Each structure stands twice: as C-alpha cells, then as structure tokens.
Amino acid sequence: MKKKLLHAFDWLLLLGSTLLVCTFLGIILWDIFSKGLPAISWDFLLQYPTDGMTQGGILPAVVGTVLLTFITTLFAVPFGVACAVYLNEYAKHSLFTNIIRASIRNLAGVPSIIYGLFGLALFVQAMKLGTSVLSAGLTLGLLSLPYIIITTEEALKRIPNSMREATLALGVTQFETIKDVILPKALPGILTGVILTLSRAAGETAPILFTGVAFYINGVSTSINQEFMALPYHLYMLSTQHYAIEQVRPLAYGTAVVLITLVFLLNIVAFIIRSKYRTQD
Template structure:
C-alpha cells in the first residue's frame, strides 16, 4: 500500500510538472502570436528595414541568421562527430579520458557570453578576422561543439554491443566496424543532436554581439568577412536599444515569432531526419 501510494505521488508530481511547463509554453507562444501576428506578412519577411527600423521588414536579419546557422553546422559537426567517435570507440578508459569527458560536459554549461568574449579575443583580434560573419560562425561553432560531442557519443553508446561483436565475428576490422556498422546505426541520433545544437545556437545573442552582428545593414552580401544582421540581435535592439521602443514593439514581437518559427522548423527537420534515417536503417 505504501509503495503504491509512493508511485502515485511520483506520477502525480511528474504530471503536474509537465502540465505546468506546457501551460507556460502555451502562454508564451500565445502572447507572441497575439501581439506579433498583426505585423507578420510577406512584406515583413521580404523587405529591408525602413525609417529607422520603425517600418519595413527583416530580410537582412533572416539572411544573416541562415548563413550563420550554416557556418555553425559546417564548423562544429565534423569535429564533434570525430571527437565523439574517438572518445567512445578508440580512447581507453583512463583518468585522462574521464577528465576530457568531464571537461566537455562542463563546457556545455558555460554561459554563451563567455564564448562571445573568447571569440572576440581569438577570432576577431588574435586571428585578425575582424567583426564578421566568419568570426561569429566560428564562435557559435565552439558553443555548439560540446553539445554535439555529448549527443553523438550518447548515440554511439546506444548501439548494441552485439552488433559490434557480430561485425568482428565476420572478420571486420575495428575501423570497418565503426565505419560500416556503428556510425550508420547511430546516425539518426547524431543528426538530431547536431540540428538541435545548431538551432539553439541560432537563437543566441551574446556571442554574435561581440563578434560580428550589426545594428543595420542595407546591402547584405554573402561575404564571410562582412558584418551581418541576425534575428536574435535584431530582436534585442528593437526591444531594448531603439529610441522608439513603444513604436517598434509590434515589430519586435513579429521578429520573435519569426525566430521561433525558424527554430521550430529546424527542430521538425531534426525529428523528420531521425525518423527517416531510423526507418531506412530498419529496412536495410
């Protein structure tokens, strides 16, 4: 009787916590949608800001965010996957390896503003890349790297040992086993971790604040050595730094809504790729 009562209390606390989180999430989304949907239109996402950002659209910020996300993924994903494969499949279980894993997990908890200051010191000043799209992308790549390593290693850990033993029994080398069996089996989880980490980085403001984000650019280009506009920084400026905050508040809500939609699309893409990869691997 006491054990059942304890189980009911545990399930009740979990249900209440989940309900509270979902409630606040719905409230936040409803607030953004109700205050930002009125200014959201095709012109808003396809035009340049006008009249001191009190009208017009956010096209340069969307372009900058997409390019920044691509650079972040290209920078962080290969190194993160290689580090995870080495740590899980090749590195011996020694105090040094355990220290490296602990350091990676600690890096995942470092505030993003610290990465921004490091990016400023390393990429902008030491490597003389200047405040640019490349500096910001490399900084966000470093920010995403610990998450990608941790999620990729967890995906590799979920591959059953029996699959590895079967590959060895068939005469495969360790490298062939990792390349042909383990990595394809863990690929859905790896891809999901990469996209979720990159989508988180796409919403960061502090790192790009120091490394390349600009208040306004009227001629956005695809050059990596130029400053850029980005949705998170644009939202920050409209909400806190604009001389007419009350006037641009609807535009700030619409910008926040666009940013949430972009992140949501990235997350849905991760879940779809995970589902598709799992299905293809199961039928292979």
C-alpha cells in the same frame, strides 16, 4: 495498497508538473504570437528595414541568421562527431580521457558570453578575421562543439558491443565497422542532437555580439568577411535599445515569431529525420 498509492501520487505529481510547465509555455507563446502574427507579411519577410528600423522588413536578419547557422554547421558538426567517435570507439579508458570528458561537460556549462569574449580574442583579434559572419560562426561553432560531442557519444554508447564484436569477428576492420555499421545505427541520435544544438545556437545573442553582428546594414550581407544582421540581435535591439521602442514593438514581436518558427522548424526536421531512420531500422 501502499505501493499503489505511492505510484498514483508519483504519476499525479509528474502530470501536474508537466501541465504547469506547458501552461506557462502556452501563455508565453500566446502572448508572442497574438501580438506578432499581425506584423507578419511577405513585405515584412522580404524587405529591408527602413526609416530608422521603424518600417520595412527583416530580410537581412533572416539571411544573416541562415548564413551564420550554415558556417556554424560546417565547423562544429565534423569536428564534434569525429571527437565523439574517437572518444567512444578508439580512446582507451584512462585518467586522460576522463579529464577530456569532464572538460567537455564543463565547457557545455560555460555562459555563452564567455564564448563571445573568447571568439573576439581568438578569431577577431588574434587570427585577424575582423568582425564578420565568419568570426561569429566559428564562435558559435565552439559553443556548439561540447553539446554535439556529448550527444554523439551518447548515441554511440547505445549501440550494443555485440554488434561491434560480430563485425570484427567477420574480419572487418574497426574503421569499416564504425563507418558501415556503428554510425548508420547511431545516425538518428546524432542528427537529433546536432539539429537541436544548431537550433539553440541560431538563437544566441551574446556570442555574436562581440564578433560581427550589426544593428543595421544597408542591404543583404552575403560575404563571410562582412558584418551581418541576425534575428536574435535584431530582436534585442528593437526590444531594448531602439529610440522608439513603443513604435517598433509590433516589429519586435513579429521578429520573435519568425525566430521561434525557424527554431521550431529545425526541431521538426530533427523529429522527421529520427523517425525516418528508426522506420528504416
């Protein structure tokens, strides 16, 4: 009887905590969407900002965010997955690998603004890439690497060792085992971690603040060597630094709705991919 009461109490506590979090999240989303949806239109999505950012749309910021995320993906995903594969499949357990794993987990907890300053020193100044979408993308790639490595390694650890031993017993090389058996089985977890990490990176402001983002650009920047506009920084400027904050507040809420929607769509893609590969298995 006592165990049943404790179990019921734990369940109610868990349910209450979940409802409390969901309630606050719902209030925040309701406030943003109720004030931002009236500003959403095709003109808002497909036009350039005009009249000192008080009119027009956010097309340069949308294009800049997409290009930035693309560069981040190209840099972070291959290196992150390769590092996780090496640590989990090739590296032996030793003090050195333990130090590497501890360092990666510590890097995942470093504030994003530190990455911004590091990106400024390394990519903008030392490598002379200048303030550009390339420098910002590489900086976000560094920020994303620890998360991708950790999530990929966890996905690889879920694959039973018996599966590795069975393929090796058939005379298959370790590389072929990883390529044809381990990675396909771990792919749902890897892709989920990658997409969730990239969706987080797409909403970062501090790392791109020092490395290439601009308040306003006349036109759409499609070159990787130019400064660019991005949705999170655009939202920050409209909300805190604009000379007519009250006038542009509807545009700020509209920008927030677009950014949240993009992140939500990335999360939906992660869910669909994971469900698809689980169904195939």
